[in-house]
Amino acid sequence: xxxxxxxxxxxxxxxxxxxxxxxxxxxxxxxxxxxxxxxxxxxxxxxxxxxxxxxxxxxxxxxxxxxxxxxxxxxxxxxxxxxxxxxxxxxxxxxxxxxxxxxxxxxxxxxxxxxxxxxxxxxxxxxxx
Amino acid sequence: xxxxxxxxxxxxxxxxxxxxxxxxxxxxxxxxxxxxxxxxxxxxxxxxxxxxxxxxxxxxxxxxxxxxxxxxxxxxxxxxxxxxxxxxxxxxxxxxxxxxxxxxxxxxxxxxxxxxxxxxxxxxxxxxx
Numbered sequence: 001x002x003x004x005x006x007x008x009x010x011x012x013x014x015x016x017x018x019x020x021x022x023x024x025x026x027x028x029x030x031x032x033x034x035x036x037x038x039x040x041x042x043x044x045x046x047x048x049x050x051x052x053x054x055x056x057x058x059x060x061x062x063x064x065x066x067x068x069x070x071x072x073x074x075x076x077x078x079x080x081x082x083x084x085x086x087x088x089x090x091x092x093x094x095x096x097x098x099x100x101x102x103x104x105x106x107x108x109x110x111x112x113x114x115x116x117x118x119x120x121x122x123x124x125x126x127x128x129x
Numbered sequence: 130x131x132x133x134x135x136x137x138x139x140x141x142x143x144x145x146x147x148x149x150x151x152x153x154x155x156x157x158x159x160x161x162x163x164x165x166x167x168x169x170x171x172x173x174x175x176x177x178x179x180x181x182x183x184x185x186x187x188x189x190x191x192x193x194x195x196x197x198x199x200x201x202x203x204x205x206x207x208x209x210x211x212x213x214x215x216x217x218x219x220x221x222x223x224x225x226x227x228x229x230x231x232x233x234x235x236x237x238x239x240x241x242x243x244x245x246x247x248x249x250x251x252x253x254x255x256x257x258x
Binding site for chain 1: 164165166167168169196197198199200203204205207216218219220222235236237238239240241242243244245248
């Protein structure tokens with residue numbers, strides 16, 4: 001049935017609420033590939049993915065998950081959030097490795113003005129560090 | 130199991146390959162709500178959704194579905210396509226009514242440059258008609 005769970009999905013949810021980097025580290029495969037909603041080129045490896053994900057949870061306000069969809073090896077999580085005064089919708093497309101950790105993390109966001117605001121704020125944060 | 134099918138999903142796939150408006154008409158609920166990747170405000174009703182969807186399948190080239198994810202009442206379909214010389218990834222979030230027709234159709238596209246190109250071309254087509 002549609003009740004499959006993975007340790008990476010559980011740990012990801014924990015991280016979204018507790019913002020603890022150790023929890024995020026446990027959710028991700030060492031060889032994770034992260035696909036940004038804003039740029040085409042993916043980021044490779046856990047450190048690069050963690051840098052993005054620890055920042056994005058600070059940019060998104062009122063972050064809430066809604067619908068969940070599953071395949072045999074992955075899940076789609078629908079979310080809504082605020083970026084500044086704009087409301088956005090998004091999806092996380094996740095694939096899990098044999099240990100249940102997230103090995104592929106792709107994010108899509110709509111509409112265009114919210115995506116632009118997210119991209120601008122993420123660029124500001126990641127180029128300041 | 131993850132093998133649930135709906136007539137709306139079957140008809141939608143038929144439409145993507147045959148481009149027959151009658152097939153699309155049979156896929157959609159009369160009261161469908163369509164959420165564009167580009168603008169926040171949804172479009173209500175079958176005629177409005179059909180106007181967008183018949184144009185978008187002409188704008189997207191090399192349109193291919195990849196991963197599928199399911200819930201009890203809906204599905205997420207991952208796709209890739211070309212918009213001009215840009216490659217985009219996207220997802221269709223679909224919900225089905227009690228007759229299996231699509232009652233909610235939400236599209237998200239990445240990355241930002243591909244989404245902008247899609248929005249510009251769709252605006253051009255929909256304001257010319």
